[in-house]
Amino acid sequence: MTKVRQRESLSPLALAWRRFKRSKVGIAGGVILLALYLMALFAGFLAPYNIATQHRQYPLQPPQRILLLHEGRLMRPFTYPMVRERDPVTFRNLYVEDQRNPQPIRFLVRGERYRLLGVFTTDLRLFGVSEGRFFPLGTDRFGRCLFSRTLVGSQVSLTVGLIGILLSFSIGILIGGISGYYGGWVDTALQRLIEVLLSFPRLPILLALASIIPPRWPSTWIYVGIIAVLALIGWAGLARVIRGQVLSAREIEFVQAAKALGSSDLRIILRHVMPNLTSYLVIAATLALPGYILGESALSFLGLGIREPMASWGLLLSDAQSFESLRLHPWLLTPGLLIVISVLAFNFVGDALRDAADTKLA
Numbered sequence: 001m002t003k004v005r006q007r008e009s010l011s012p013l014a015l016a017w018r019r020f021k022r023s024k025v026g027i028a029g030g031v032i033l034l035a036l037y038l039m040a041l042f043a044g045f046l047a048p049y050n051i052a053t054q055h056r057q058y059p060l061q062p063p064q065r066i067l068l069l070h071e072g073r074l075m076r077p078f079t080y081p082m083v084r085e086r087d088p089v090t091f092r093n094l095y096v097e098d099q100r101n102p103q104p105i106r107f108l109v110r111g112e113r114y115r116l117l118g119v120f121t122t123d124l125r126l127f128g129v130s131e132g133r134f135f136p137l138g139t140d141r142f143g144r145c146l147f148s149r150t151l152v153g154s155q156v157s158l159t160v161g162l163i164g165i166l167l168s169f170s171i172g173i174l175i176g177g178i179s180g181y182y183g184g185w186v187d188t189a190l191q192r193l194i195e196v197l198l199s200f201p202r203l204p205i206l207l208a209l210a211s212i213i214p215p216r217w218p219s220t221w222i223y224v225g226i227i228a229v230l231a232l233i234g235w236a237g238l239a240r241v242i243r244g245q246v247l248s249a250r251e252i253e254f255v256q257a258a259k260a261l262g263s264s265d266l267r268i269i270l271r272h273v274m275p276n277l278t279s280y281l282v283i284a285a286t287l288a289l290p291g292y293i294l295g296e297s298a299l300s301f302l303g304l305g306i307r308e309p310m311a312s313w314g315l316l317l318s319d320a321q322s323f324e325s326l327r328l329h330p331w332l333l334t335p336g337l338l339i340v341i342s343v344l345a346f347n348f349v350g351d352a353l354r355d356a357a358d359t360k361l362a
Contacts, residue, residue, distance in 0.1 A: 019356040026352020029345040040154040044114040047148035055143035063138040078102040081132040103129040138331040153311035161292035167231035176242025197236040210304040219310040230295045249273045279357040286350035290343040
C-alpha cells in the first residue's frame, strides 16, 4: 500500500496525532506538563513538611545538597545538616555544613499528617531524615520549607488555569455562539458589550476586580474569587472569535440542509456547528492557560491574590522583591522558574496542537 493510500485510510484523529508527534518541542512540553500536574496531584506525599510548619531556628537557610560520597566512601544518598553561625564582620547569619554528621535520606517515612488526594488522611511522606531537618530548596524568612510550599503551591497555580478556562470558555462560547448564529440586533448588542469590555486595560481592571474580594474571606473563597476574576476578563476575546467561526459555519451546506429539514436551533448548534469548532477550542484553551497562571501569579505577587495560609507560586515569589534579597537568597526565585517552565510548556504544546490541526500538512 502506498503512502497516499495509507494516509487516506487513517482517521482525522490519527492524522492529527501523527502531525503532533513530529513536533519534538511539543512532545517535550507535554511531558513537562504531565510531570508538573503529577507533582501537584501528589504534592502532600512529596512534600516533607506541612506548608505552615515554621522551623524558627532555620530562617532563610540555603538548599541542602544531596551527596553520595563521605570522606571518600560511597554511601546511600545523604545530606549534611546546616549549622547557623554569626558573621563577625557583617553580623549576618551564615549557614555552614556540619560534615562530621551525615544524615541519610530515608524513603517512605512518617511525618506530619495531611490529606492525600483530598480523600483520606495519612502521615506517609516520600522522603525525609531521621534526625535534624532536610530542606532541598532552603527555607523562607519564617523557616518554612520552600520545597514543600512550592509543591503545594503548584496545586493552586496549575488548577487556576484549568477551572478559569472552563468558566471563561463557557461564557465565551455561549455569548459568541448566540451572537454569530442569530445575528441581527442580538449580534449588534452583544458585540457592543464585548467592545466595551475589550476597551478596558487588562491590568487595572484585574486589580480593581481583585480588590473587591474581601480580605476576611477564607483561603478557599479567595481561591474561587481569583478564578472568577480571571474568568470575567478572559471571555470577551474568545467570544468575538467564536462569533466569527459560527458566522462562517452556519453558511455551510449541511447546516443549511438541517435548517431546511426543520431541526431545532439547539440541535443544529450542538450537532453541526460546535464539532467544527472543537479543534480551535482545544488549541485556544492550551494557549490561554499560561495567561491564567501569569494572572494569578501577578495578583498574588502584588498581595491581591492567594493569601496565607494557602500558597501559590506568585505568593511565594513575593518574598524575592528586592535585589538585596535576590543577591543573598537566590533560592527564593525557584517558584518563578517553575512559572516560566510551565508557561513555556503550555505554549509549546499549543503550537504543536495548532500544527496538528492544520489539515494542509501531510
